[in-house]
Amino acid sequence: DIVMTQTPLSSPVTLGQAASISCRSSQSLVHSDGRTYLSWLQQRPGQPPRLLINEISNRFSGVPDRFSGSGAVTDFTLEISRVEAEDVGIYYCIQATQFPWTFGQGTRVEIE
């Protein structure tokens, strides 16, 4: 199985400052079709998850442009350029390149 490792597990940030979350996979996430199925989800307290980014860097409909994704092969990053209060929550990466699909452990973003 592909293991997804997120760092840090907790990220205290100041409002308006940037936050960065890393996600590393134990194997290449490049699918045989040439695409890389790495996504980022946000889970606010008490709510189901919400899709932020598909295929490394494609922002989902309605997601603010302060969220961006980058990376390739086994190393990926989610960046929040200017953290707002509504961004508090837990962020997960997920790989859907190979079954079983696997999530990272989650990174808690909180306001300092």
Add this chain to the structure above:
Amino acid sequence: EVRLVASGGGLVQPGGSLRLSCVASGFSFRNHWMEWVRQAPGKGLVWVSHINSDGSSTNYADSVKGRFTISRDNAKDTLYLQMNSLRAEDTAIYYCADIFSDCWGQGTLVTVSS
């Protein structure tokens, strides 16, 4: 409005069974892959199972393989998860979802305890 409504959770003894249902509305359910994802209390997300759009292909996490069965009835716009031989570690909120269309149910709580 796109909606997924999950039901069927509850308290069950170890070794028991439950069947979760998830009714879809507001979108063309029959054209979408669907997943079950679970979250134990205070823990992270865990992918459980996948089914393709016509139900001909399924996949499972190792932890549930042989015990859980995912299925769907496209005529009823409904996704199912049959859970047998339940264990305490299966205790979680179970979400039905089309993850990559950002469509999630509200979750249904399964508690396995004697």
